[in-house]
Amino acid sequence: AQSVTQLDSHVSVSEGTPVLLRCNYSSSYSPSLFWYVQHPNKGLQLLLKYTSAATLVKGINGFEAEFKKSETSFHLTKPSAHMSDAAEYFCVVKGGTYKYIFGTGTRLKVLA
Amino acid sequence: DSGVTQTPKHLITATGQRVTLRCSPRSGDLSVYWYQQSLDQGLQFLIQYYNGEERAKGNILERFSAQQFPDLHSELNLSSLELGDSALYFCASSDPGETQYFGPGTRLLVL
Numbered sequence: 001a002q003s004v005t006q007l008d009s010h011v012s013v014s015e016g017t018p019v020l021l022r023c024n025y026s027s028s029y030s031p032s033l034f035w036y037v038q039h040p041n042k043g044l045q046l047l048l049k050y051t052s053a054a055t056l057v058k059g060i061n062g063f064e065a066e067f068k069k070s071e072t073s074f075h076l077t078k079p080s081a082h083m084s085d086a087a088e089y090f091c092v093v094k095g096g097t098y099k100y101i102f103g104t105g106t107r108l109k110v111l112a
Numbered sequence: 113d114s115g116v117t118q119t120p121k122h123l124i125t126a127t128g129q130r131v132t133l134r135c136s137p138r139s140g141d142l143s144v145y146w147y148q149q150s151l152d153q154g155l156q157f158l159i160q161y162y163n164g165e166e167r168a169k170g171n172i173l174e175r176f177s178a179q180q181f182p183d184l185h186s187e188l189n190l191s192s193l194e195l196g197d198s199a200l201y202f203c204a205s206s207d208p209g210e211t212q213y214f215g216p217g218t219r220l221l222v223l
Contacts, residue, residue, distance in 0.1 A: 032210050043114065043202060044214040051210065090155065094210055099168055100145070102155045 002027045002095025006103035014111045019063075019078040021106045023091035026072060032094035033074045035065055038105075039087045047089075050074060061085070086110045115139065116215035118203050124221045130191040133218045137184055137205030143167070144186040145212060146178055150199035161186055193222045 007022040025031060032051045036044040048059025055067045065076045074091060091103040115138035125131055137144050146158040148171075157170035161180035172178075175193075180186040190197060198221050204212040 034211070036214075041219075043116075043216045044204075045114070046211060046213070049211055092212075100157065100212060102157070104154050 002029075002031070002093050002099070002101050004091050004093045004101050004103045006089075006091050006106050008106050009104065010107045010109065012109040012111060013081045015083055016080050019076070019081045019085065019108065021076040021089050021091075021108065023065075023074045023076065023103060024072055025074060025091070025093045027093055027095060029095070033065075033067065034092040034094070034100075035059065035063070035074075035076050036090045036092060037087045038090065044090065047076070081108075081110045083110050083112065114213040114215065116203060116205050116213050118201075118215035118218050120218060121216065122219050122221075124223065125193060126223055127193055127195060129193050129222075130189065131193065131220065133188040133190070133201050133203075133220075135186045135188070135203030135205075135215060137186070137203075138207070138213055141205035141207055141213070142184065143206040144180055144184070145204040145206070146172075146186070146188050147202040147204065148199045149202060149217075150196075153199075155202075158188070190220070195222050198222045 003026045005024045034049045035047040038044045048057045050057045050067045058064045063078045088105045117136045119134045142163045145160045148156045158172040160168040164180050178188045200217045202217045204214045206212045
């Protein structure tokens with residue numbers, strides 16, 4: 001069975017400092033993994049996805065994630081946080097043919 | 113803009129009523145997914161359609177139903193509404209590469 005765990009429900013960083021949002025997954029298959037961002041009262045926007053090509057995936061807005069099979073992790077990072085990064089972030093694993101499993105979300109707060 | 117459209121944007125109704133939410137997928141996408149997002153339950157997968165046929169079911173109540181039409185748009189019908197059904201309802205469509213693209217959502221308030 002597939003599952004995904006976002007290890008932090010809230011993360012606070014200062015503007016200009018690095019961001020790390022953690023995600024661990026469990027999958028019987030070679031997984032497809034995604035990160036989405038949701039700004040307040042908006043829909044979910046795709047940040048990046050991993051589909052068994054390069055293990056380091058670059059996304060939009062300076063975000064990237066590294067797929068580590070040995071650690072079953074897919075953490076999201078950004079070198080320097082911007083105020084506009086404040087949002088909720090969801091890690092998603094595609095389990096099987098049809099099912100997408102969402103993490104519970106990490107709310108990122110960026111302090112001025 | 114994801115290319116997925118949802119109407120209406122906001123909906124206010126009373127308990128016991130029935131509403132219909134509409135979703136148009138991105139051009140060329142055959143799959144449509146419905147999700148419910150609430151403060152206490154988070155993001156819950158409801159149901160998926162592929163080219164007019166139901167493909168997967170999640171935590172969808174019996175009072176809720178959906179369908180996908182030949183032009184690929186989808187409707188989510190919510191009946192006998194309860195206060196607890198107040199939530200954001202998202203539709204997403206997916207491309208052959210598995211990426212889901214989400215619409216802006218319909219905010220439902222049941223009074």
